[in-house]
Amino acid sequence: MRLQLPRFRQLRTRLAVLYAGLFGLAALFVSLALFAIVERNATRQVQSELVATGTVFDRLWQQRTAQLGGAAGLLARDFGFRAAVATGDEGTIVSALDNLRRRMKVPVAFVVGMDGKVTGIADPKMREEAAQLWQAFDAGETSGVVRLGGAARHVIAAPILAPNLVGWIVFATDLDGREMQGLQQLSAIPIQAAVYQRQPDGRWIDASGGDLVAQLDSTVADGRPTRMVTHEGPAVALAKPLPAMAGAPRSALLLRYPLEFALAGYRQLQFGIALVALIGVLVTIVATWRMARSITRPITALDAAAQRLAAGDEVRVAVEGRDELGRLAESFNRMAEGIADREQRIRHLAFNDLLTGLPNRALFLEHLEHELRARERNGGTVAVLCVDLDDFKTVNDTLGHPVGDAMLRAIGERLCNAARHGFVARLGGDEFAVIIRPGEDDPVERLAQKLLEAVEPVLRIEGNELTPHASIGIAIAPHDGADARTLLKHADLALHRTKELGRRSFCFFEEALNERAQERRRLESDLRAALRRGEFELYFQPLFDLARNRIGSFEALLRWNHPTRGQISPLEFIPVAEETGLIVDIGAWAIREACVHAVRWPGHVRVAVNVSPVQFRKPGLSEVVLQALATTGLEPARLELEITESIFLEGSDATLGLLHSLRSLGVRIALDDFGTGYSSLSYLQSFPFDKIKIDRSFIQNLLTRPGATAIVRAITDLAQALGMETTAEGVEESEQLAELRHHGCSSVQGYLFSRPIDSIAVDALLAEEDPEWRRQRLAG
């Protein structure tokens, strides 16, 4: 199993535990080592003492043996004693032994005759035991430990020679506790000494016949002091084998010293060591804890600061000292400042418009949400005003982007000045937005008007004088929407409404606008299917050639026969088709369809098809025209493409190049709606149009406004001078016709002659006008 330190949530705890643990471990090892040394020393001391005592015992044993042996020898040689033994004078022998027992202070003294007869022992059992010793004496043994009288005894024998061997005089001394006490007192330490004898079953019993039982075989075999376990606990013991007489059980002197006694003197030392180690651990814990705190306090501060930094707060930690931690704190502060700076910049970039410095759409929406939430709490209303410059695109296209940019910056400033309490943002392009909280005496209308007026003063940019105008759409929370996006969308719808209604004004959002938007989306999806389903149809409105007094051409007009809604006006679906790009396919279809019809008409009758600027932007227009002419076989000169000035607003050489290439096919190019918008004479110079169509607005005013006649006159004169034909649109009255004829207009178009009609009606009209053609058709 791997040892793993528990995980701590605090560095300080970890350090304290680690150091205290290490110190404790070291202290433990030192203590254990000291304990072991102490114990070993104590053991050694006891061992050497035991060895010394053992040696003393050896000497004592020898001395005693020699002393008693000497005494026995002396008696054995005493002539009278020998005579008594040799002659079997038992009374004399017993008295002599008694005398000797008293003199030598030995408990047992007796004589063993050569015939094994024992004299001097009254107890029959003991006498029997003594008789057993004859063998050993006969074998020449004179000293040893035997079992005699139920106890281990040391016997010393001396042969009685008279002069031949007639027997042995034997002394036996006790080896019991009383005898051993003398030995114990000789030792420097209170050694326990006892003689053990081995039983046949391997047990060793105490010499005095006591009940002590011990396993001593290995200790006796060892011969050195060893540790053994006694009933008093562990002890150091030395067993000295004692010479045993033949036939007697093995005996040993066991010198023993309980380890507990040996170590008693060292207990205080051991306790002291343990106490010192414990105090050391406690001191280490306290010291480490304090030290770790001084280290970790700055780290903890940094940790907390880093967490606050991560949460997005601005933070700064106190710098303490000049060490690594101090430098780290400094670095951290620099880093935090850097992060704050960068965040500021990123935030600015993310939420502000680079050109004007105004908040961008994202910030606008965020602020709007904020305002809406505040409104929810405080009540009242929040108004969003979408401000869009009218015809800004023209400025950009004609005067260049730098001028346009400068204009946007100026408008931004003007809006900010006008809406002092509002929040002004640039949503993109020429679209601005303002958030305000209208008050009782500060209605939205007043601000809208103020903004419109603020925009309008003349701007002078790089020598150009510009007169900007703006349109405004207004949506007000909570009525017009509860969330920012809805509110903005509705303001935008209102803005579009303003544009539709003629610009330079403002509109409030109405639910109808939303419905219109939905209607428009429906229209868009229907429109996508319409071409596939063949729901489109071309109607034709004749253009009457005033010079020849006949129909010169037809303008093809798109009609959409919606399956459920009936006919839908081009005014309604063409803008949608243009916005979605569907106009490209629809326009191509119109060109082909127009050619299909026109090729059946009389040779002098042309067909005119309107081409959207969108078609000009997308590639493939000339291919569509070429293919339509090729498949129908229509003379190119009989196809007239009507374009509006707006294609020039895209203002590129590519447009002119496309016009020239179409013209080079032989196709005629007419300029439609001339006189409206940014009509510029420079267009007439840049391209040799075949025809100019004078906008209906001039024709309508022709009889009522004096200037109108002059304009029409000027246009026709200009066209004639440039070799272009002219067509007047929207002619409804014969007076108008007369006036136009008077001014030299080439052709006229309008209800005066015919409203747009379907192809069958065209055939009828042409047949009516030209019976010859009719005949040809009928014949063909």
Added chain:
Amino acid sequence: MRVPFLFAVVLLTPGLATPVAPGGVTINVRGADGKPVRDAVVTVHLAGRATPPPQAPGVDYVVSQKDIQFHPFVLVVPTGSQVAFPNLDPVRHQVYSFSAAKRFELKLYAKEQNRSVQFDKPGVVALGCNIHDQMTAFIDVVDTPWAAKTDAQGNVVLNGVPAGTVTVAIWHPYLRAPGNSLSKTVALGAGGVRDSFTVALRSPPRMGGDY
């Protein structure tokens, strides 16, 4: 110097009908280690028959004391013999015996003094000197005409023994056996008999040795 003393009996006891075996009884005594044992006394008694008394007691039996030793170490004498104990040493000796066969004590006597003791009972008499413990000698008082001690080669030849079953006994002061004696019965033919004893000896008691 101890000379093996042999008294070969040539005379036949009167009235003894059995012819003497010419080959005699030849006995060899060896220790357990195979070495010859000298000073072992070999006696022959007739089995099932009365053994004739030994020859008339001799006169020249001597156990002298010289160089604090008895000489000879073992002396074989017939019952009733007189043994002289001359002291040839410059010191005094006190010769004694506690043996059952003959208990006597010759009080201290000096050089050139001679004492005699008559040994009238058969048996071994251990001699000691009460002054010098190391002095030991043995007199084997025998009641048979056929007795002798082994020579240095452990041999004894006893002639003049009548053929038939005889008991041969050996005795040695240190023989490890009851009474320091062993015996066996052998059949003695006309050509004599040759036999041997292998004995275990205990070491001589060392006087004044260490204990």
